[in-house]
Amino acid sequence: MTELDVETLRRCRRGDPAALGVLYDCYRRPVYYLARRMVGEAEAEDVCQETFIAVFRAVVKFEGKSKLSTWVLAVATRVCLMHLRKRRRQEASAEPADTAETEPMTLLSPSHELLNKEFLKRLADAMDRLPENQRLAVSLRSFEEMSYEEIARAMNCRLEQVRAMLFRARCRLLKLLEGH
Amino acid sequence: MSTQASEHYAPQDWSAYLDGELPAARRAAMREHLRQCPSCAAILRSFEAVQRGAEQLAQEPAPTRPQLRTRLVAVGAAVITQSRTRRRWLLCLGTVLVLVILAGLVAALWHGIEQRSTPSPAVADSKARVTLERVLITRYFVEPPSLEYDVTIHNGDSRPLEIIRVIVSDPMGEKERPVASALRVEPGQTLQRVFSRPVGENTQLRPGSYRILLETSDGRLVAEKVVP
Numbered sequence A: 001m002t003e004l005d006v007e008t009l010r011r012c013r014r015g016d017p018a019a020l021g022v023l024y025d026c027y028r029r030p031v032y033y034l035a036r037r038m039v040g041e042a043e044a045e046d047v048c049q050e051t052f053i054a055v056f057r058a059v060v061k062f063e064g065k066s067k068l069s070t071w072v073l074a075v076a077t078r079v080c081l082m083h084l085r086k087r088r089r090q091e092a093s094a095e096p097a098d099t100a101e102t103e104p105m106t107l108l109s110p111s112h113e114l115l116n117k118e119f120l121k122r123l124a125d126a127m128d129r130l131p132e133n134q135r136l137a138v139s140l141r142s143f144e145e146m147s148y149e150e151i152a153r154a155m156n157c158r159l160e161q162v163r164a165m166l167f168r169a170r171c172r173l174l175k176l177l178e179g180h
Numbered sequence B: 001m002s003t004q005a006s007e008h009y010a011p012q013d014w015s016a017y018l019d020g021e022l023p024a025a026r027r028a029a030m031r032e033h034l035r036q037c038p039s040c041a042a043i044l045r046s047f048e049a050v051q052r053g054a055e056q057l058a059q060e061p062a063p064t065r066p067q068l069r070t071r072l073v074a075v076g077a078a079v080i081t082q083s084r085t086r087r088r089w090l091l092c093l094g095t096v097l098v099l100v101i102l103a104g105l106v107a108a109l110w111h112g113i114e115q116r117s118t119p120s121p122a123v124a125d126s127k128a129r130v131t132l133e134r135v136l137i138t139r140y141f142v143e144p145p146s147l148e149y150d151v152t153i154h155n156g157d158s159r160p161l162e163i164i165r166v167i168v169s170d171p172m173g174e175k176e177r178p179v180a181s182a183l184r185v186e187p188g189q190t191l192q193r194v195f196s197r198p199v200g201e202n203t204q205l206r207p208g209s210y211r212i213l214l215e216t217s218d219g220r221l222v223a224e225k226v227v228p
């Protein structure tokens, strides 16, 4: 993910529409990806909009203590979680528990045509079937700049939990991919 | 070199190894182990396939929505300008208050205190009007929630309407709060604006009367909305 240059950021803080457009173009793809993974296609656009309004509102106060990209993703994370919470309240549906993986690990056979279109499609489907927090951890980890520490900050949890969530998510993904 | 189970690294270690989230020494030892252990290498390879796949999915372009982009950017620019104006206004407020009090004291001494302050007359002959479309509380997570007044100002007059000050009041706050200043509506023009003030984290919209008051060059325009 590219970072916004200092001058553009400064113009954003002054409310310059052209600069805000650059910010939007810069982070639209990652924000949409996160939203798509977390709330599904139907609501992804809503989450995207809400995220950018929140980002525009708060960019005046952005102090640059973290990278802008990780900050934007943290805002998007919170908007996603809000949507999911609201949906759960409406549907009164329970989120599948994030249980520890006890079964033996599944590995991909070396013959697997890795990273082809078919594999990516099945991986996306498998990701949609992960428990919420595992899905969130894996989605955030899809971005190079999101370290465990950054993910922990965005998810408001401990670093050790991030480590465990990612491990469990990967084990489950492998199982889902193999069971296809 | 034998690769007995006891010598292997745990799968969770390979997951962290993949993420580069291990101390350098441990990382180096694991890399060394990897060269001699096909079963650990297979675990790492599987994790890696999943990780690279997710990274690739994240690279896929998002659907483009040019109209949405235009609207979002416009809203963003308005929101930022408004908050900057508010901040600057608050800075000036202190100074202005002191001056007003001083001026008031001087005037009172000069004229005697026989004149009570009277509300300035409504813009009786003006064709300007303001409508309070709705009031709502919005939450944006990154800053305190705000109480927003969605307002339409229409100037049916033949001269421009200069709005000097905007004041909102609500059942939660006893005081009227100035929120923005210096706004101009050209003749025949209709302006849509959102005025807001920050509220506490757990504030809900209470029933009661919400008012917006525009102080203009000719007097004042008032609109009210009653929340049942």
Ligand SMILES: [Zn+2]
Pocket (backbone or CB within 6 Å): B003, B007, B008, B009, B033, B037, B039, B040, B041
């Ligand atoms: Zn091994």
